[in-house]
Amino acid sequence: MAESRLAKLAAHLTGRGSKAGFRVAVLGASGGIGQPLSLLLKKTSLVRELHLYDVKGTKGVMADLSHINTLTTVRSFEGNAELGACLKGCDLVVIPAGVPRKPGMTRDDLFKINASIVASLAAGVADSCPEAFVAIISNPVNSTVPIAAEVLKRKGCYNPARLFGVTSLDVVRANTFVGEASGTSPERMNVPVIGGHSGNTILPLLSQTTPRNSLPEDKVRALTNRIQNAGTEVVEAKAGTGSATLSMAAAAHRFAESCLRAMNGESGVVECAYVENKEPLSQGLPFFALPVRLNKSGVSGFAPLAALSPYEAQLFDSMKGALAGNIKKGQEFGRSFNL
Ligand SMILES: NC(=O)c1ccc[n+]([C@@H]2O[C@H](COP(=O)([O-])OP(=O)(O)OC[C@H]3O[C@@H](n4cnc5c(N)ncnc54)[C@H](O)[C@@H]3O)[C@@H](O)[C@H]2O)c1
Ligand SMILES: O=C(O)C[C@H](O)C(=O)O
Numbered sequence: 001m002a003e004s005r006l007a008k009l010a011a012h013l014t015g016r017g018s019k020a021g022f023r024v025a026v027l028g029a030s031g032g033i034g035q036p037l038s039l040l041l042k043k044t045s046l047v048r049e050l051h052l053y054d055v056k057g058t059k060g061v062m063a064d065l066s067h068i069n070t071l072t073t074v075r076s077f078e079g080n081a082e083l084g085a086c087l088k089g090c091d092l093v094v095i096p097a098g099v100p101r102k103p104g105m106t107r108d109d110l111f112k113i114n115a116s117i118v119a120s121l122a123a124g125v126a127d128s129c130p131e132a133f134v135a136i137i138s139n140p141v142n143s144t145v146p147i148a149a150e151v152l153k154r155k156g157c158y159n160p161a162r163l164f165g166v167t168s169l170d171v172v173r174a175n176t177f178v179g180e181a182s183g184t185s186p187e188r189m190n191v192p193v194i195g196g197h198s199g200n201t202i203l204p205l206l207s208q209t210t211p212r213n214s215l216p217e218d219k220v221r222a223l224t225n226r227i228q229n230a231g232t233e234v235v236e237a238k239a240g241t242g243s244a245t246l247s248m249a250a251a252a253h254r255f256a257e258s259c260l261r262a263m264n265g266e267s268g269v270v271e272c273a274y275v276e277n278k279e280p281l282s283q284g285l286p287f288f289a290l291p292v293r294l295n296k297s298g299v300s301g302f303a304p305l306a307a308l309s310p311y312e313a314q315l316f317d318s319m320k321g322a323l324a325g326n327i328k329k330g331q332e333f334g335r336s337f338n339l
Contacts, residue, residue, distance in 0.1 A: 021045065021046045021047055021048030021049075021072070021260075022046060022047060022048055022049075022091040022092060022260055022263060022264075023048060023049040023051065023089050023090045023091050023092075024041055024047050024049070024050055024051070024090065024091065024092045024093075024094065024256065024260075025050075025051040025052075025053060025086055025087055025090045025092070025093045025094070025129075026038050026041065026050070026051070026052055026053065026094050026096070027053045027054070027086075027093060027094070027095045027096070027097045027121050028053075028054055028095060028096040028097030028098065028137075028138070029052035029053055029054050029058050029061055029076075030052075030054040030056060030057030030058055030060075030061055031054065031096060031097070031245075032100065032242050032243075032245035033096035033137060033245045033248045033249050033252065034052075034054065034061075034096050034097075035061055035249075036245065036246055036249035036250075037094065037096065037248075037249040037252050037253055037256075038050060038052055038061060038065060038074075039065060039068075039249075040249060040250070040253035041072070041253065041256065042065045042068050042070055042072050042074060043068065043070055043072075044072070044253070044256075044257055044260070045070075045071075045072075046257065046260040046261065046264060047072045047260070048071075048072065048073070049072070049073050049074075049075065050065070050072050050073070050074045050075070051074075051075050051076075051077060051086045051087075051090065052065075052074065052075070052076045052077065052086075053076075053077045053078070053082070053083060053086040053087075054078060054097070055078065055079060056078060056079075057078075058076035058077060058078050059076045059078070061076065062074045062075065062076035080120075083121070083124040083128070084124065084127060084128045086128075087124055087125060087127075087128035087129045087132075088128050088129065089129065090128075090129040090132045091129075091132055091133065091260075091263060092132060092133045092134075092135065092256060092259055092260065092263070093125055093129065093132050093133070093134050093135070094135045094137065094166075094252060094256055095118065095121055095134070095135065095136045095137055095138055096137040096138060096248070096252065097114075097117050097118070097121060097138055098110065098113065098114035098117045098118065098138035098139065098144075099113050099114060100139075100235075100242045100243040101139070101231075101235050101243050102235065102240050103235055103236050103239065103240060105235075106140075106198070106199070107139040107140040107141075107142075107197075107198040107199075107231075108140050108143070108198065108326065110138075110139045110140055111140055111143055111329065111333075114138050114139060114140070114144060115143065115144065115147055115330070115333050115337075116337070117138065118136060118138050118144040118147050118148055119147050119148070119151050119333070119334060119337040122134070122147070122148035122151040122152055123151050123155060123339055125148075125152070126151065126152050126155030126156075126157050127155070130152075130155070130157035131157075131159075131162070132162065133162045133164070133259050133263070133298060134148065134162060134163050134164065135164045135166050135252070135255060135256060135259065135273075136148060136163075136164065136165050136166060137166045137248065137252055139197075139198075140197075140198055140326060141165040141166070141167065141196070141197040141198070141274055142165075142196040142197060142198055142201060142274070142287070142323060142326035142327065142330070143326045143327065143329050143330030143333070144165070144330065145163060145164075145165040145274055145275075145276075145287055145330070146286075146287055146327050146330030146331045146334060147330040147331075147333050147334040147337070148163060148334070149163055149276060149287075149331075149334065150330075150331055150333075150334025150335050150337075151334050151337060151339065153334075154334075154335070154339060155339070159298065160275065160276040160277075160299070161297055161298030161299040161300075162297075162298040162299075163275065163276070164255070164259075164273040164274065164275055164292075165197060165273060165274030165275070165287070165289065166251070166252055166255050166273065166274075167193060167196075167197045167202075167272055167273055167274050167289045168251040168252065168254050168255040168271060168272065168273070169231075169244065169247060169248050169251035169252075170193040170197060170202050170204065170227065170230075170272070170289075171190075171191060171192070171193050171251070171271075171272050172247060172250065172251045172254070173227055173230045173247070174191035174193050174204045174206075174223075174227045175187075175189040175190060175191055176189075177223050177226055177227060177230075178191050178204075178206060178209060178213060178215075178223055181213075181215060181219060181223060182209075182213040182214070182215055184211060184213070188211070189209060189210075189211070190209065190210045191204055191205065191206065191208075191209050192204075192205045192208055192209075192272055192291050192305060193205070193227070193272050193289065194272065194281065194288065194289050194290055194291075194305070195288065195289055195316070195319060195323065196274060196287075196288070196289060196319075196323045196326065197274060197289070198231075198326070199228055199229070199319075199322075200228055200315065200318060200319040200322065201319045201322055201323045201326070202227060202228045203312060203315055203316060203319065204223075204224055204227045204228075205305065205308065205309075205312060206220045206223060206224060206312075207220075207306070207308070207309040207312060208305060208306055217311070220311065221311065224311075224315070231243060231244060234247075254271075255271055255273065258271045258294060259294060262294035262295050262296065263296055265296060267295070269293070269294040269295075270291050270292065270293055270294070270303045271291070271292055271294065272289055272290065272291050272292065273289060273290075273292045274287055274288065274289040275287065275288075275289075275290070275292055275299055277290065277299075277302065279302050281305060283316070283320065285320065285323055285324055285327065286327060287327050288323075290302050290303075290305070291303035291305065
């Protein structure tokens with residue numbers, strides 16, 4: 001009774017219909033990304049219920065977050081036995097579960113631990129909320145998304161329009177660095193970033209920024225290199241204690257909120273994300289990050305991009321093989337994972 005009064009009040013205050021917002025789960029909610037991401041989601045009016053899941057530690061995170069005076073209700077779930085209850089009825093599942101890099105490691109070095117974590121969480125999604133949008137943060141994203149796709153296929157509920165690798169941090173970084181270099185507010189800058197999410201598979205399109213920039217070629221090359229290696233910049237600065245967490249939480253929140261706005265019927269929502277597609281720009285790579293148009297059903301199409309500059313085309317050619325290898329490795333793992 002009290003809960004339904006709360007829902008009505010939420011609907012009134014947010015100006016939406018009786019379904020005031022959505023149920024969102026964060027899997028890996030006690031971690032470096034999970035905690036600040038959950039904080040941002042607790043303060044997001046489109047989130048009606050926030051479900052926190054991890055192998056441990058979510059009771060404390062829930063107690064802490066639940067004292068923040070917003071209408072979003074928070075529940076905690078721990079361990080595999082509670083995964084189903086956490087996921088039941090969820091509209092959006094965000095997955096930052098898994099281990100981060102230490103200096104000297106590549107994202108692919110995380111595959112041996114994170115592959116099974118993502119595969120089993122994807123199986124949980126299939127069992128409990130097969131219609132949900134699923135946003136995967138866990139690295140290596142180039143492989144974890146194909147892993148999840150194969151698991152969902154084997155469970156008979158794969159919808160490529162609703163499975164996303166979160167690459168928004170690459171866009172956030174590119175907007176910051178290019179904005180600073182070109183004297184434009186980073187908040188106004190928009191740099192499309194395509195390809196994958198590791199090293200040279202990250203392909204920022206500085207030839208297609210909005211607003212346009214007039215950076216000289218040597219600056220374009222230096223900025224491209226910095227964007228591709230920005231994750232490593234943070235890993236080295238954190239000196240063994242982890243990788244990007246705060247900027248990642250901000251970027252994941254941006255992506256999650258865009259999904260929720262699209263689910264809520266808003267038109268014109270576009271975010272770069274790593275999704276399965278057959279767009280000509282992907283050149284035969286089955287998974288590729290592009291600017292994705294979002295609607296209630298998930299991916300509704302792709303925002304147009306102009307042809308790549310000669311420098312970008314050369315970068316594309318040199319990373320294509322690596323990205324194809326990452327995808328194949330993920331697909332093979334997902335096909336043979338013991339469900
Ligand atoms: N996509 C991106 O742009 C991006 C950016 C930054 C980090 N990452 C990746 O995100 C992942 C998480 O990073 P972090 O800094 O939050 O790490 P972290 O170690 O601080 O947190 C990870 C959390 O996952 C939990 N976890 C482990 N196994 C789990 C399971 N089976 N089910 C549920 N939870 C589980 C851990 O208990 C921990 O709380 C890493 O793989 C990292 O490389 C991706
Ligand atoms: O660099 C990492 O390992 C984490 C993440 O992928 C990032 O880009 O910051």
